[in-house]
Amino acid sequence: MTVPSDRTAIRLGTRASALARTQSELVADAVRRHTGRDVELVEVTTEGDTSGAALTSFGGAGVFVGALRDALLDGRVDLAVHSLKDLPTAPAPGLTIAAIPLREDPRDVVVARDGLTLGELPAGSTVGTGSPRRAAQLHALGLGLEVVGIRGNVGTRLGKVGAPAEEGGVDAVFLARAGLARLGRLDAITEVMDPLQMLPAPGQGALAVECRTDHPLVQLLAPLDDARTRAAVEAERAVLAVLEAGCSAPVGALAEVVEGDDGDELWVRAIVLTLDGGLSVRQSISGPTGDAHGVGTRLAELMLDDGAAELMAIPMTSPSRKQLHA
Numbered sequence: 389m390t391v392p393s394d395r396t397a398i399r400l401g402t403r404a405s406a407l408a409r410t411q412s413e414l415v416a417d418a419v420r421r422h423t424g425r426d427v428e429l430v431e432v433t434t435e436g437d438t439s440g441a442a443l444t445s446f447g448g449a450g451v452f453v454g455a456l457r458d459a460l461l462d463g464r465v466d467l468a469v470h471s472l473k474d475l476p477t478a479p480a481p482g483l484t485i486a487a488i489p490l491r492e493d494p495r496d497v498v499v500a501r502d503g504l505t506l507g508e509l510p511a512g513s514t515v516g517t518g519s520p521r522r523a524a525q526l527h528a529l530g531l532g533l534e535v536v537g538i539r540g541n542v543g544t545r546l547g548k549v550g551a552p553a554e555e556g557g558v559d560a561v562f563l564a565r566a567g568l569a570r571l572g573r574l575d576a577i578t579e580v581m582d583p584l585q586m587l588p589a590p591g592q593g594a595l596a597v598e599c600r601t602d603h604p605l606v607q608l609l610a611p612l613d614d615a616r617t618r619a620a621v622e623a624e625r626a627v628l629a630v631l632e633a634g635c636s637a638p639v640g641a642l643a644e645v646v647e648g649d650d651g652d653e654l655w656v657r658a659i660v661l662t663l664d665g666g667l668s669v670r671q672s673i674s675g676p677t678g679d680a681h682g683v684g685t686r687l688a689e690l691m692l693d694d695g696a697a698e699l700m701a702i703p704m705t706s707p708s709r710k711q712l713h714a
């Protein structure tokens with residue numbers, strides 16, 4: 389395996405979307421600053437980009453990451469930047485998450501027509517999302533809003549807001565605030581969801597910088613890591629892993645680091661819902677940041693005690709199931 393000399397550029401594998409490229413450029417800048425090395429972006433196409441099918445129909449986790457991981461393993465690229473929420477919880481053999489940089493605001497947001505909030509949209513209005521987690525939590529609010537399954541890049545989704553229904557238009561969409569922040573589109577937001585009403589996806593707003601475990605970059609990238617962000621997402625992902633839920637399951641989790649008398653503490657809350665949002669199990673826990681994985685694991689175990697596994701096995705009977713898979 390060749391190790392690039394100090395004079396060759398570090399090759400950073402990225403997906404082609406505007407968000408992926410923006411996130412990759414952010415990391416590339418940080419790598420340039422910390423290593424003094426040149427970094428070039430190499431575009432890698434993933435199944436998640438080329439298929440128009442609903443993401444929930446893929447079954448396998450990580451449709452966006454497989455091709456990037458192949459490029460890392462066969463040496464086409466030296467590092468890859470992923471949205472952490474798109475990464476399966478199972479470790480990838482031969483690969484290491486060398487850095488998890490400081491996280492953006494992890495909350496979900498609404499972009500609705502005419503500047504409206506969810507509560508202001510008339511019953512029967514349509515909300516576009518392909519995320520069972522967002523759909524279930526929206527249904528649980530009981531506002532009488534319809535979920536319409538949509539896909540596409542952030543720009544495509546924004547373009548559907550207020551467009552005619554015949555052209556795939558909807559009254560509102562959900563997006564991650566972090567993506568809009570990175571793309572400079574915070575102006576489009578009409579409501580920021582309070583995590584009390586909508587818990588974000590585990591890892592939302594955080595990036596993962598991945599490389600081969602045996603690559604010298606693993607050490608060089610360590611300064612890009614933010615220990616508090618890493619602890620928070622480790623706890624959130626432990627919840628997902630213990631619940632044996634993938635990225636298409638209606639599970640939300642948010643860990644926050646708070647300063648306690650004996651140092652930092654993690655506060656974690658999580659929810660699992662039936663797909664129609666009719667039933668849910670919600671729990672919270674706190675514990676030491678140094679034991680993030682244990683804290684997340686115990687939280688998931690509390691949820692299993694409350695029937696989380698049985699709840700996830702309940703099929704959805706409401707009409708919005710069809711829409712989710714449309």
Ligand SMILES: NCc1[nH]cc(CCC(=O)O)c1CC(=O)O
Nearest residue numbers: 471474563564566567592593594
């Ligand atoms: N599922 C696609 C995806 N993966 C990461 C983000 C946003 C950026 C982030 O959460 O870090 C998005 C778009 C969205 O959910 O609005």
